[in-house]
Amino acid sequence: MQTLPTPAAWLGDLDAFDRWMSAADHPRSTRRMRNYHLRRFATTTELTITEVTLEDLITYLGARDWKQETRRSHQSTLKSFFRWATLTKRIDEDPTVYLPRVRTTPGLPRPFPEELLTSTLATAPKRERLMIRLGAEVGLRSCEICLVNIRDIVGPHQRPSIIAHGKGNKDRRVPLPASLAALIRAAAGENPGGWLFPGKIDGHLSNKRVIELLADTLPGDWAGHSLRHRYGTVTYDGCKDLRAVQKLMGHANPQTTQIYVHINDDTLHHAAAFAEIA
Numbered sequence: 389m390q391t392l393p394t395p396a397a398w399l400g401d402l403d404a405f406d407r408w409m410s411a412a413d414h415p416r417s418t419r420r421m422r423n424y425h426l427r428r429f430a431t432t433t434e435l436t437i438t439e440v441t442l443e444d445l446i447t448y449l450g451a452r453d454w455k456q457e458t459r460r461s462h463q464s465t466l467k468s469f470f471r472w473a474t475l476t477k478r479i480d481e482d483p484t485v486y487l488p489r490v491r492t493t494p495g496l497p498r499p500f501p502e503e504l505l506t507s508t509l510a511t512a513p514k515r516e517r518l519m520i521r522l523g524a525e526v527g528l529r530s531c532e533i534c535l536v537n538i539r540d541i542v543g544p545h546q547r548p549s550i551i552a553h554g555k556g557n558k559d560r561r562v563p564l565p566a567s568l569a570a571l572i573r574a575a576a577g578e579n580p581g582g583w584l585f586p587g588k589i590d591g592h593l594s595n596k597r598v599i600e601l602l603a604d605t606l607p608g609d610w611a612g613h614s615l616r617h618r619y620g621t622v623t624y625d626g627c628k629d630l631r632a633v634q635k636l637m638g639h640a641n642p643q644t645t646q647i648y649v650h651i652n653d654d655t656l657h658h659a660a661a662f663a664e665i666a
Contacts (some may be wrong), residue, residue, distance in 0.1 A: 392427040392428055392431055392433065393425065393427070395425050395427075395430045395431060395434075397430075397436045398426070398427070398430045398435070398436075398437065401428055401437055401473065401478060402423060402427070404476075405422075405426075405469055405472055405473075406419055406423060408472060415555070415556055415557050416663065417531065417555075417595070418556075421461070421465070421622060421631060422469070423467065425461070425462050425465035425466070426465060426469055426595075426657075428462075428467075429448060429462075429466065431450055432448065433525070435503065437473060437478060437541045438478075438479055438493070440470070440483050442485075442486055442487065443484050444483070444485060445466060445664070446487070447468075447603070449462065449463055449487075456490060456491070459490050460469075462489040463484075463487060463490055466629075467484040467487065468580065470483055470484045471484065474532045495647045496647070497617050497647060497648055497650035498614050498617050498620060499617040499618040499620070499621040499622075499647055499648075499650050500524060500610055500614040500615050500617065500618040502618075504607060504610075505618070506519075508519070508520065508605070508606060508607060512536050512605050513545050513605070514575075515585065515601070516570075516601055516605040517573070518571060518584065518585075518601065519533050519538060519598060519601065519602055519605075520602070520605070520606075520615060521565075521568050521586070522536065522568075522613040522620060523602070523613075523616055523618075523619070524618050525565055525568060525613030525619065526550060526552075526565075526619065527562065527563055527616050527619035527620065527623070527636055528550075528552055528562075528563055528616070529554070529555070529616060530598040530599045530612050531586070531598075532552045532553055532603065533594040533598050533639070534546070534585055534587075534592055534593045534594060534595050534597070534598045535553045535583040535592060536550070536572065536576070536583070536585065537576060537581070537582045537583055537584065537592075538576035538577055538584070539571065539582055540552075540553075540583035541564065541569050541572055541573060542561070543626060545569070545570075546551045546566060546609050547563070547565065547566075547625055548563075548564045548566055548569035549561045549562060549563050550562050550569070550572075552638065554638045555638075556602050558638065560585045560635070560636075569662055572584055574587060585598070590638060598612065599611075599612055602615075609650075614649065619636075619637070619648075620633055620637055620645065620648030620649050621648065621649055623636060624649045625655075628657070630642055630649070633645055633648075633649065636665055
């Protein structure tokens, strides 16, 4: 996210909104994102909070060349902020009440190809190789990869697990290959604070930096999140238990898990064969 100034007229309200989000136990990443969204809206429109109308919001959201998810995220921030501003009597009426709903289409699974995984691991630098394995073999998000610490490796050496610090401050315990656990212990044990990927933000790399490093390391246009799609696909292929995969991936809704699970043609033909009339 680019650095944007905070207009003076918004400064006190944005600080108060941030304190409200903190009291509501919103993750720091969510607070940062919403603060950025609001500063962008304020600097673009040059309006004060009390001047904002429904028409202003529609014009702002409609003029941006955003993907559906991005537009929905910005709209969610604006709705949350102006709802709060109304409840705290900073404004008389909430201008977001009649904002049109942003329609989104379900994503499609795009698992990183198995035929590329071995060759990519063979040529990747040591640090990036660990990131790739955490995504492909453990299903961690980039925001979870950047937070891996030696303290997160738990359980016996023969059957280790990792505590993944997920979105919304939700931790989950995920089985970890013993070979990968040993590599993490060895690498993180040498770093200050026990971070696997040390950096300047609270001692570890940022989520953004992990995304960039994976994008630079993976071939073609494959992004780091495709490794998590790979994890969802192969774990489901192995167990055929969507609920188990959902728990491993830390999804609140099984419909989200389905987006990560690619069903290949052989599986579809096998399933369809049961409908054949003998």
